[in-house]
Amino acid sequence: MSANSLMKRLRAIQWSWLGLMLLTALCVAVFRETRPVFSGLLLGEMGGLFVIFSMIRQGHLNDNVQGQLLFASGMVGMFARLALIVVIMVIALKFRALFNPYAALVGYALSFVFVIIGMYRYAKNPPDQQG
Template identity: 60%
Template sequence: MSVDRLNKRLRTIIILWLVFMGLTALSWLVLSAWRTAMGGLLLGELGGLYVVFSMFRQGHHNDDAQGAILMASGMAGMFTRLIMIVAIMVISLKFRTIFNPYTALIGYLLGFVFVFAGLYSFARGPISKEK
């Protein structure tokens, strides 16, 4: 696996995520009847942006982290992502007139979907053309 190829794929995922957030913000402005649902989705996507950045930043693709350090890094990332979803849900439940909690949860989970879908073919490795 090439580190340059991986970095290019990570940049592509981040750009696509930001474009998706921009489209959600645009729909929040245009679709006034769905403003609460779009507000929740946008709130969740902001948390999903943290998911995307935290998973890439803590990915250790440029160093040789192994063992306990790698395990501690993964646990810290999981813990901060858990804190983020709790904060998003508390905010969306506290301000139900502005944010829909269900769409906020969907927006947050879309961050994981983008990471998984973006790295799936990369993780499978090159497809052999041999018969």
Template identity: 50%
Template sequence: MNDMQRLDARIRWMAYVGAAGLLLTAAVWAVALPWRSVMNGLLLGEAGGAYAVYSMIRYGHRHGGLEGKALFASGMLGMFTRLAVLAAVMVAAVKLPNVNPYAALIGYLLGFVLVFVGLYGYARNRGETPKEK
């Protein structure tokens, strides 16, 4: 398996784990009524975090061939959209009733933790397979 196939497999793994985490949070939300405000915040944050993860993966430009200023501009655009989504999540968490803003922030950051853990495992094992000359 070459590096691109391993990276694609790792990205699929991150998507499955993220979806499973969102489904688990939704299941706890349905069952644990006393924790409803925390679960509301966590679901709101995880939805924003899912966009952030999708944005980072979509703008990865593995096959795009972008270089220099175009790559920098694309990265800046992605950073600003993720920052805008974070602001929207936090404003919604503060304004909506029965939503814990701290849980919303934690839910948003879980997406970044997922990306870090997923790509750390990929980067750590990168180069173990011999490359063809």
């Protein structure tokens, strides 16, 4: 797999996520009667933006990090994402009139779905390995 085509796939995932956030923000503005649901979804998607960038940023693509350093980097990322969902849920629960906590959880979980689907499609259709 070439690094260039991988970076294109990662950028596509990032841009599609930003498009989803824009669509959700538009729904917050338009659908006033369901504003807490869309606001909760947007809150979760904002947290999901960190998930997208932390999971698919260039990371260790070219720096040859291996072994314990790679494991430690993954653990730090995992705990940061875990702490973030706790913060999002505390905010959603504290301000229930503004944010639906279930929608916030769904918005956050969607980020993992975007990464998995985007990378699955890349893995099923690998680019030409000669180059």
